[in-house]
Amino acid sequence: MNNPTVDRTRFRYPLRWRVMDSLEEGASLIWPRSLSRHTGWLLLAPALLLVGILVLGLVQIAESSLHTLDTSTYLPSENYTGENYLTIVESATYLRILWRSLLGAALTVVFTLLLAFPYAYILVRTSSALVRKGLLVILFLPFFIGQVVRAYGWLIILGNSGAVNEVLGLVGVEPIRLLFNYPAVIFGLVQYMLPFAVLLLAPALTAIPQEIETAAGSLGANWLQSLWYVVLPMAKPGLIGAGLVVATLSLTDFAMPAMLGGGSQDFIANAIYDQFFRTANQGLGSALALVLVAIGSLIVGLVFMIFGAGTLGMGAKK
Amino acid sequence: MANFKNGLSRRSVLRAGVAGGGAALLSTLPGTRLLAAEPAKPAEIIVRAWGGEWVDALKAGVSDPFTKMTGIAVRHDLTEDNEIQPKLWAAVAQKRVPPIHVNWDTTTNATKSALRGVTEDLSDLSNLKNTLDLAKPVGLDGYPIVNTYGYVYVLAYRPEAFPDGAPTSWKALLDPKFKGRIALYNDGIGFHFPAQVAGGGKLEDIPGNMDACWKFIQEVKAQEPLLGEDPDFTNWFQNNEIDLACTISTNALAAKKNGVNIAWTVPEEGCKFDTDGLWVPKGLPENELYWAKQYINFAITKDAQQIWCNGLGLPGVVPGLTPPADLVGDPSYPVKPEDFEHLIRISNKVQVENESVWFAKFKEIMQG
Numbered sequence: 001m002n003n004p005t006v007d008r009t010r011f012r013y014p015l016r017w018r019v020m021d022s023l024e025e026g027a028s029l030i031w032p033r034s035l036s037r038h039t040g041w042l043l044l045a046p047a048l049l050l051v052g053i054l055v056l057g058l059v060q061i062a063e064s065s066l067h068t069l070d071t072s073t074y075l076p077s078e079n080y081t082g083e084n085y086l087t088i089v090e091s092a093t094y095l096r097i098l099w100r101s102l103l104g105a106a107l108t109v110v111f112t113l114l115l116a117f118p119y120a121y122i123l124v125r126t127s128s129a130l131v132r133k134g135l136l137v138i139l140f141l142p143f144f145i146g147q148v149v150r151a152y153g154w155l156i157i158l159g160n161s162g163a164v165n166e167v168l169g170l171v172g173v174e175p176i177r178l179l180f181n182y183p184a185v186i187f188g189l190v191q192y193m194l195p196f197a198v199l200l201l202a203p204a205l206t207a208i209p210q211e212i213e214t215a216a217g218s219l220g221a222n223w224l225q226s227l228w229y230v231v232l233p234m235a236k237p238g239l240i241g242a243g244l245v246v247a248t249l250s251l252t253d254f255a256m257p258a259m260l261g262g263g264s265q266d267f268i269a270n271a272i273y274d275q276f277f278r279t280a281n282q283g284l285g286s287a288l289a290l291v292l293v294a295i296g297s298l299i300v301g302l303v304f305m306i307f308g309a310g311t312l313g314m315g316a317k318k
Numbered sequence: 319m320a321n322f323k324n325g326l327s328r329r330s331v332l333r334a335g336v337a338g339g340g341a342a343l344l345s346t347l348p349g350t351r352l353l354a355a356e357p358a359k360p361a362e363i364i365v366r367a368w369g370g371e372w373v374d375a376l377k378a379g380v381s382d383p384f385t386k387m388t389g390i391a392v393r394h395d396l397t398e399d400n401e402i403q404p405k406l407w408a409a410v411a412q413k414r415v416p417p418i419h420v421n422w423d424t425t426t427n428a429t430k431s432a433l434r435g436v437t438e439d440l441s442d443l444s445n446l447k448n449t450l451d452l453a454k455p456v457g458l459d460g461y462p463i464v465n466t467y468g469y470v471y472v473l474a475y476r477p478e479a480f481p482d483g484a485p486t487s488w489k490a491l492l493d494p495k496f497k498g499r500i501a502l503y504n505d506g507i508g509f510h511f512p513a514q515v516a517g518g519g520k521l522e523d524i525p526g527n528m529d530a531c532w533k534f535i536q537e538v539k540a541q542e543p544l545l546g547e548d549p550d551f552t553n554w555f556q557n558n559e560i561d562l563a564c565t566i567s568t569n570a571l572a573a574k575k576n577g578v579n580i581a582w583t584v585p586e587e588g589c590k591f592d593t594d595g596l597w598v599p600k601g602l603p604e605n606e607l608y609w610a611k612q613y614i615n616f617a618i619t620k621d622a623q624q625i626w627c628n629g630l631g632l633p634g635v636v637p638g639l640t641p642p643a644d645l646v647g648d649p650s651y652p653v654k655p656e657d658f659e660h661l662i663r664i665s666n667k668v669q670v671e672n673e674s675v676w677f678a679k680f681k682e683i684m685q686g
Contacts, residue, residue, distance in 0.1 A: 071671045074434040093682040161558045177498055179559075180544055263504040263545020264684050274681075277400035278505055279674045280430055 058293065065286035069279075076283055084287035094271065094288070100182070101267040102295070104257075105250040108189040109243045115190065116197035116242060117235075123198065124205040139195050151188055151259040155179060180262025188256040193249060197242040204238020205231075240307050248296055268292045357605035362391040363419040363613060369396045370549075371572050375629025376422065380617045387616070390609055399423050403431065406599045410436040416599040419610035425455055425465055425593045426507075426673070429666040432462035438598040438607060440464050443615045452593065453618065453635040457667030464614055465593040466623070467632040470650040470661060471508030472582040472589055474551070474570040479561040484583040488516040488534075491562055497541050501554055501563040504545035506535070506680035508590045509564045511662040513538070515587035524664060525672040532679060539683050555580050567650035571631040584649035584660050591652070591661035 013021075031042060067076035068083050088094045123135045142150065157163045158178040165175040178184065208231060216226040232239075254269040266274075268288060275285030365381065367373040373394050381392035395402070395418050402421065409416040421428070431437050432455070440446075440461040446453065455463045475485060479496070491500050502509050510531050514521060517537075519530025544550070544560060552573040554560040570582045596614045598607065616622055623634035628642050633651055645651040652658050 069674065071674060072433065074430045074670070091678070091682075093678065093685050096685055155553075155557075159557045159559060175558075264542075266681075266685055271681075274505070274677070276404065277398075279677050280403060281674055282404070 058290070061286040061289055064282055065284075065290055067283045069281045069283055074280060084284045085291075087284060088287055088291060097266050097268055097271050098291070098295070100265065101251055104182075104186060104189065104267060105247045107186050108193055108250040109247045111186065111190045112193045112197045112246050113201075113239060113243060116194055116201055117239070119194070120198045120201035120205050120238075121231075124202055125210065139198055142191075142195055147192055147255045148259070150192060151255055154184075154188055154191075154260060158184065179260060180264075182261070182265050184260040184262075185257050185265050185267075188260045189250050189253060192253075192256065193246045196249065197246050200242035200245060201235065201238040204235050204241070208234045236307070240303065240309070244300060244303055244309075247299065251296055251299075252292065357608045359388065359390050360606050360609060362393050363606065363609055364393045364395050364417070365420040365422060365613065366397060366399070366402050366418045367394045367422045368399070368548075371568070371575075372630065375626050378629055379624070379626025380613070380622045383622060384613055384616050388609070388612070392613070399427055403427060406431065407434060407436055410600050414601065415603065416601050419598065419602060419606060420613050421597050421599060423463070423595060423597060425463060425595050425666045426669050428463040428595050428597050429455065429458060429670045431597065431599075432458055433667075433670065436600050437462035438600055438602075438611070440598065440611060440614060443611060443618070445615050445618045448620075448637075449618055449635045450637060452633075455593075455595065455666060456663070457665035463595040463597045464618060465595040465635055466617055467627050467630065467634045468591055468593045468652070469630075469632050470567050470584065470589045470591050470652070471512075471564055472567045472570060472650050473585050474555070474563045474565050474567075474573075474580055474582040476555065476561045477579055477581050484581065485562070485585060486583075487585045488512050488564075488587050490585075491538050491541060491543075494541075496561050498544075499559070499561045500538070500541055501544040501546060501551060501560045501565070502538070503564065504547060504684075505677055506684075508566070508592075509535070510676055510680075511590045511664060512564075512585070512587045515662075516585075521662060521664075525668055525676075528676075532683065535680065535683050539686070543684075545684060552576065552578065567648075568630050568632060570650075571645075582650060586660070588660045588662045589649075591658070591663045592666075 031039070035042075064076065065084050066080045066082065067078075068081060069075075070077055119135065119139075123132060123139075126132050126135075145153075155162075159165070160175045160177065162178075164178060168176065212230060212234070213226050216230045217223075221229065251267075252269050253267060254273065257265050257267040257270055269292070272285050272288045272292065275281045275288060365376070367376050373396065377392075377394065381394065384390065385392055397405075399421075402418065406416050406418070406421065408414075421431075423431070428437070440463070443461070443464065446461065446464065449464075452468055453465045454461065455465060473485060473488060473490070475490075479499075490496070510528070511521065511524065513534040514524060514528055514531035517530030517532075517534030519528065523530075544554060546554070548566065548569050551560075551563050551565045551569050554563070555573050555578045556576070567582055570580055573580050596617055598610045598614065602610060617626065618635060620636050620638065623636050624639050627634035627639060631642055631645055631651065633639070633641070633653060641648075641651050641653065649657070649660065652661060
C-alpha cells in the first residue's frame with residue numbers, strides 16, 4: 001500500500017485471464033478476427049440450422065400431403081393431388097374437430113389467464129418471503145410431473161370411484177360422471193397450462209413499479225379501478241405472451257383430449273395421430289398437420305398484428 | 319402353464335424341433351453338422367411385442383426357450399404395433415436395415431405391410447406343414463405373415479349388472495340403464511361386423527352395404543360410449559366406469575386375473591374372430607434373416623404354442639393344444655368347428671382395403 005506503482009516485471013496475470021487469452025487465440029484460428037463483423041450470424045447459425053431442419057420437415061410433409069393412399073398396395077399415389085385437403089374441407093368430422101380444438105384453446109386461454117393473473121400478482125407483490133417461496137414451490141411441483149401422469153392423476157381423482165365422488169358419497173350424492181367429456185378436457189388443459197402462464201406473467205408484473213399503483217390510489221382510484229386502468233393495461237405484454245403460449249400449446253395438445261375425453265373429444269393432434277398410425281394414411285395425416293400449422297400461424301400472426309408480441313417480443317416495439 | 323412352471327427341458331425343446339422337422343435349427347442332425355449348416359448367429363434378435371401379460375407369455379413360450387436352444391438372446395421391443403409400422407416401411411423404402419427382426423402384429427396391420435411389399439416370404443418354414451388353416455392369412459398369396467393364434471372380440475360385462483344372467487345380444491348396449499357405462503375400441507375395431515348383424519343387415523353385404531352397421535352404431539352413440547384401447551378397458555372395469563364393453567377376450571381375462579369381477583360372452587349375433595401373427599421385414603442381413611425365420615418356425619411348434627397361447631388364453635394354430643382349465647368350453651376359445659359357428663371372420667384384405675372408409679365413418683358418428 002505504501003508503494004502504489006506496479007512492478008510490471010513481477011505482475012502475474014490471473015489464471016482465468018490466461019485461459020481466456022488462450023481460448024481467444026484458439027478461436028481466432030477457427031474464426032479469424034477479420035470475420036468478426038459476421039460473428040452475429042455465427043451465433044445465429046445453430047438456430048437457423050434448427051429452423052432449417054424444421055422447414056425441411058414441413059416441405060416433406062407438404063409433399064406427402066399431395067399424395068393419396070392406395071389401399072390396394074398401401075403406397076402413396078404417384079400423381080400429385082389436392083384430394084386430401086378436399087377430404088378435410090368436405091368432412092363434417094374434421095371441421096367439427098377443428099372447431100373443437102380452436103374453442104378448446106380459446107377457453108383454456110381465458111380460464112388459465114383468469115387463474116394465473118391473481119396467482120402471479122400475489123407472487124410478485126407479496127412482502128412475505130415464505131408466501132412467495134410457497135407459491136413458487138406449488139407452481140414448480142407440477143413441472144416435475146409429466147402431462148400424461150397428471151392426466152392419469154385426474155382419472156383417479158375424478159373417476160366414478162375417485163376421491164371426489166367418494167366425498168360426494170359421504171353426503172349421499174350418487175356418483176357423478178366427471179370425466180370423459182369436453183369440460184374435463186378443458187379442466188385438464190387449464191391445470192396443465194397454469195404454471196406456463198404464471199411464469200410468463202410474473203416478469204411483466206414485476207416490471208410494473210408498485211409506486212404506480214400507490215400513485216393511482218393517492219389520486220382517488222380504488223383497488224378495482226387501479227387494477228382495471230393501471231395494472232391490466234401495463235400487464236398487457238405479459239397477458240399477450242402468456243395467452244399465445246397457452247393457446248398454441250392447447251391447440252396442438254394430444255394427451256388431455258385422448259385421456260380425459262373418453263375417445264369422443266378429439267383435438268386435431270389426435271386426428272393426425274389416427275391418420276399416421278392407425279389407418280397408415282400419411283397423406284391425409286400430413287394435410288391435417290399442415291392445416292394445424294397454418295391455423296396456429298395465422299392466429300399468432302393476427303395477434304402479433306393487432307396486439308404486438310407482448311413479452312415474447314423481448315421489449316421490441318409493436 | 320404347468321410346463322413353464324416345471325421349466326422346459328432341452329429334450330422337450332428338441333422333441334418340438336423334431337416334430338417340426340426340416341429346418342437345421344430343429345433337425346436331428348448331430349451338433350457339429352448343425353453348426354456347419356447354420357449361418358452365423360447374431361448376438362441377439364429383436365422382436366416387437368405388446369407389453370404386460372402379452373410379452374410375458376411370448377417370453378415364456380417362445381423367446382426364452384429359443385435363447386436356451388440357440389444361444390441367441392431375444393430382446394423385446396415394446397413399441398406399439400401402429401408406431402413401429404411407419405418406421406419399418408421407411409427403413410425398407412430407404413434400403414436400411416430395419417430396427418427389428420420379427421414383428422408380432424395384428425394380421426390386419428401385417429396385411430398392410432404385406433400389400434406394401436415389405437414382408438419376407440415365410441412359405442419355406444418347415445413347421446408350417448403341422449399347422450391348422452388358421453395359420454394361413456386369408457386373401458394373400460403365400461405366407462408373408464404366419465398367423466399364430468386367434469382371438470375373439472367378446473361382449474365383456476360386469477356380472478352384478480346382469481343378475482339374470484349373461485346378455486344374449488349386442489342390443490344390451492342400447493339399454494338406457496347402461497347409458498355412459500359402455501365402451502368400444504376408439505376405432506370401432508371388433509364391433510363393425512356384429513353391429514351389421516345386430517342392425518338387421520347381412521354379413522354377405524360387407525363391404526358393399528353396411529348401412530345396418532352404421533345405423534346400429536348411431537344408436538350405440540346415443541348411449542354415450544367410452545372409446546379407448548386395450549389398457550383402458552381393464553382400468554374402466556376396475557374403476558367402475560363401465561358395465562359392458564366390446565373387447566378382446568385376453569383383456570377381459572387379464573382383468574379377471576387382476577381381481578376384477580368380469581365375465582364375457584358371445585352374443586347371438588356373433589363376435590368378430592381375428593388373428594395375430596409374426597412376420598419378418600425385408601432388408602435384414604442374410605444370417606439375421608435366417609434366424610428371424612427360425613424364431614417364427616419355433617413359435618409354431620406345439621410346445622411353444624402350448625405355453626405362449628395358454629399365457630394369452632387364446633387358441634393356437636397347431637392341433638392338439640390343451641386349453642387352460644378355466645377356458646375349456648369357453649366361447650372365446652374356439653376349438654371345434656361348431657365353436658366357430660357364432661364367430662365372424664372376414665378376410666383381412668377386405669378389412670385393410672376398407673379400413674380408412676370404416677374408420678372415417680365411425681369417427682363421423684362418434685365425434686358428433
